[in-house]
Amino acid sequence: MPNESQTIRTAPALALEIKGLEKVYGRAGSPRRKHALKGIDLEVPRGSIFALLGPNGAGKSTLINILAGMVNKSGGTAKVWGIDIDEDPRQARAAIGIVPQELNIDAFFSPRELLDLQAGLYGVPKSERRTDEILELVELADKADAYTRSLSGGMRRRLLVAKAMVHNPPILVLDEPTAGVDIELRRKLWDNVRELNRRGVTILLTTHYLEEAEELCDRIAIINHGEVIACDTKENLMRRLDAKTVTVTVAEDLPEVPEKLPHALSSFSVQISGPNRLTFEFRKSDGPIARILGALASAGFHIQDISTEESDLEDIFLELTSAKQGAGRIHAA
Template identity: 60%
Template sequence: MTENAIEITGLTKTYRASGRSPAKEALKGIDLSIPRGSIFGLLGPNGAGKSTLINILAGLVVKDAGQVTIWGFDQDVNPRQSRAAIGVMPQEPHLDPFFSPRGSLEVQAGLYGVPKSQRRTDKILELIGLTDKADAYARSLSGGMRRRLLLGKALVHSPRILVLDEPTAGVDIELRNMLWQNVRRLNEEGMTIILTTHYLEEAEAMCDEIAIINHGQVITRDTTANLLARLDRKTMVIHPETAAALPPLPNGVTGERRDDGALVFSYATKVTPAEAILAAVRAAGISIRDVKTEEAHLEDVFLSLTSSRETA
């Protein structure tokens, strides 16, 4: 058995021209492997091909070429087994308003052929925090509750892999924290998680590895720590004791004075040591009340990679 939950080779998909819209090459030979037991981020700007890739994994879109293996099952050879190995929490909440959460989970389990004796409806309702709403109409649920119900529906057949497509879009902080607690618990139990999100701080906090897709191609794939290390820049924020102007700075260092009086410096750690900036500040006669440094964030890496791709 392979160590990868998902293996993708040479995956392509082109949508035909329709009306005035030209043909759209959504995926251009994607090669990607996702390790078992990981929390894997799949990031990219709108229109990059993420949704097409997810829909192919879920069996909702037919690929043009390439091979997709899910939990050891070739999607073309064993479509039923490969589909049963994956659960997808979609971005848009499509729910029957006349079903209760309990009814929705039971119907979904039936569609996957889960015998009644093996269904985990009550356990899932408890996991997603909807036990007290188990028999209410879905139309009476709040937006956050509906998103939690989508998570429950993705779990009814005990998939090995869970895909979360923008799971916290429009969700308040409390529900977001509950979702991430549940995701971490599922991952600790051995489930592989694939996450797409526009909240890059979530990917930074949650993901072991990240692949960035742009224009239908994987432009980079690495551990989250290694991606962050690619930007060799830090920011130093100095709060002076009294109002002060920017001092003369070493070459390669940029600075600005914020409205609150803080002096903010950006520098490359391989070129300029932090002590050089502190020395320049002290040489200008500025007394330091507080100082802190900030590392690069995933958003900086994302923008750097996708912007360079746009201009290439």
């Protein structure tokens, strides 16, 4: 892993700095011409776990492939660890490790052999290779000399992470790292990601599991149709939708919405959702749940049960990527 004192002293404030990045596929005038990226602006702070979310075809993979040097951009600039990908492409590629979606692992090599081979491709001298350390980090030390064809799917995912780390990159890009992985193995991978981040590695994560981004990441960008439509801290994005639903079960029968509800609840949307249940929909900023409970108690209702539901990252994602939202964007102040 990067030497912590050196990293802090010499590293840039931004691990990734992207300005006006564009990618157009196809010739001008061709009916198949596609504008995959439309002036992407993105900044990933050093040391963060940063999520890049978006539906299929939004442009996430194109962006990653440009950073990795596998796709040529059509316009704009991109810096990886402060290195312009055009001015010094080799150093820029050396500063980033890519963990792809596909399990592209040679079945006839052991994990130890694969990591040594990968290190050789990056020109890492044998004396500087950290094969055993990396295998220990991703909890594959006991499988170091087994054929990779004998590894489970989750182990192969972790081996891909290990391969991406052999040249000691300060940035690690995880492209859908838990696709097809069960819940237990997914959490194991999450633990690996957190440990890498604690050791100073900046993580860029693309995922379709929104709870994964909500669990791991401190900053989130949402891309749709080749444009960044939101980029902010997780906390600020979560405040974007502060809708809350509270369902209260009372002892009394409720044939209709009772007229004796106090005026204090006039700003709340209320409906009967069962024989003894009232459901209130409101914004958390309108006031605490205690306001509802107090008003019901003062109106003579006897509360038996209460349940709550509030918006999460999935709600925000769906709101921002739906066609009804048009070109609206949210960015950090």
